[in-house]
Amino acid sequence: MITGHLGIAAAARSFSREPMGSILFVALLLAAIVPDAVDALYWVIDICSPYGLYSHTTYAVALEAAIIGGLAFLATRSRGVTLTFVLVVLLHSPADYFTGRKLFVPGGEMLGLRMYERPIVDWMLEVPLVIAGWWLLRRSGRSPRWAASVWAIVALVLLQATLDAFVIGRGRSLKPNGCPVVTSPVGA
Numbered sequence: 001m002i003t004g005h006l007g008i009a010a011a012a013r014s015f016s017r018e019p020m021g022s023i024l025f026v027a028l029l030l031a032a033i034v035p036d037a038v039d040a041l042y043w044v045i046d047i048c049s050p051y052g053l054y055s056h057t058t059y060a061v062a063l064e065a066a067i068i069g070g071l072a073f074l075a076t077r078s079r080g081v082t083l084t085f086v087l088v089v090l091l092h093s094p095a096d097y098f099t100g101r102k103l104f105v106p107g108g109e110m111l112g113l114r115m116y117e118r119p120i121v122d123w124m125l126e127v128p129l130v131i132a133g134w135w136l137l138r139r140s141g142r143s144p145r146w147a148a149s150v151w152a153i154v155a156l157v158l159l160q161a162t163l164d165a166f167v168i169g170r171g172r173s174l175k176p177n178g179c180p181v182v183t184s185p186v187g188a
């Protein structure tokens with residue numbers, strides 16, 4: 001999942017009463033894709049983490065959520081903000097369940113509905129999700145002005161359409177990874 005993660009973060013923000021400036025809101029959007037950022041880090045340092053083993057499985061996500069929550073608490077001293085960050089990180093893998101196919105428990109089965117194999121289906125899932133998140137956030141009046149703008153959602157819908165049209169479903173992994181060629185994890 002790609003822009004759908006941002007929709008989830010926007011929705012989470014809309015339900016939190018805590019004040020959150022632009023920088024914190026951008027940090028929350030980034031928190032929604034932390035497991036993917038961790039995958040990118042593994043690639044940079046050449047570690048093979050097949051099928052999200054060290055980034056998307058239960059223990060990895062719990063650890064990532066704890067670290068991000070800790071940072072959020074240090075930065076804001078707000079329990080509400082911290083909980084919002086933790087929740088957004090924890091929701092990453094359940095969201096990926098729909099689009100990809102990966103490990104959820106180390107040594108467990110590969111799970112996922114693999115919508116990436118049908119980009120139109122992926123688009124029909126992610127676009128309503130990101131629009132719903134944007135709409136909730138806009139309606140809540142808790143959004144930075146740029147994020148509540150129509151341009152923001154138009155850009156995200158176009159981004160998702162471009163990815164679905166030209167990148168997703170082409171049979172290759174979305175993410176570079178440090179694994180031998182035989183294992184080519186389906187990115188998400």
Ligand SMILES: [Zn+2]
Nearest residue numbers: 035036096188
């Ligand atoms: Zn992911």
